[in-house]
Amino acid sequence: MSKQIVYTDQAPAPIGPYSQAVKINGTLFVSGQIALDVAGQGDIKAETQKVMENLGAILKAAGMDYANVVKSSIFVKDMNNFAAINEVYGQYFTSEPPARETVEVARLPKDVNVEISVIAVQ
Template identity: 45%
Template sequence: MFFKPALAVAMAAACWAAGAHAQAIQAIATPDAPKAIGPYSQAIKAGNVIYVSGTLPIDPKTNVLDKDAPIEAQTTLILNNIKAVLAAEGLTLAHVVSTTVYMQDLNEFAKMNETYASFFTGVTPARATVQVARLPRDVKIEIGAIAVKP
């Protein structure tokens, strides 16, 4: 029998995932960020990992969404909302290891990117950015994040 590194990695990942699910999983909610608009949590804590749901540019104080606001304003509001969710667990954006950015129009990438960059100092998280056909409530952008609690 030959040693198959890919199989060993897959088995190790499966064992790790099984252990992570054995730990307590809890929902994170804060009134300082918009309430979920569907059957999902603002974030989930699994072990020391925080999974922040895709976040829309909704003002948590007024529950108002201005889908026609510039991409910079929508990006700012989203990242402030993500900060609020993380703060509920005593974390900051410095704990974010990965983000996924969904945009309606990648022609606005440079504007989004400039605003996004202003929120992260030091090591910036890994990121994927994709253009999508449509986003909930016809917003221009949605961002999800993964953070690790030390």
């Protein structure tokens, strides 16, 4: 078993005792990404865009891209934002989108409105 910690300075550094991502046997597990320091904090589309950019940077650091994503998990503070999140998210998965769940939660780190994690495979 070959475990590799993946890190890029093109995404926020972890705010706790976890890695941005861990790659093992060709599978990449990316920790939940949030939109830190977004000018449009509170604008769900701007937050989602930043989250997707963060995920893209981590995927790239692991030698992958969105086409490698097989599973994503979306955590949202308000399910009324579902359509707006989907609008942005869908721009990154235009064909053969990954499996996914979307869950409304009471609160997210740093009081953001959306957090997304992914699993990707080479």
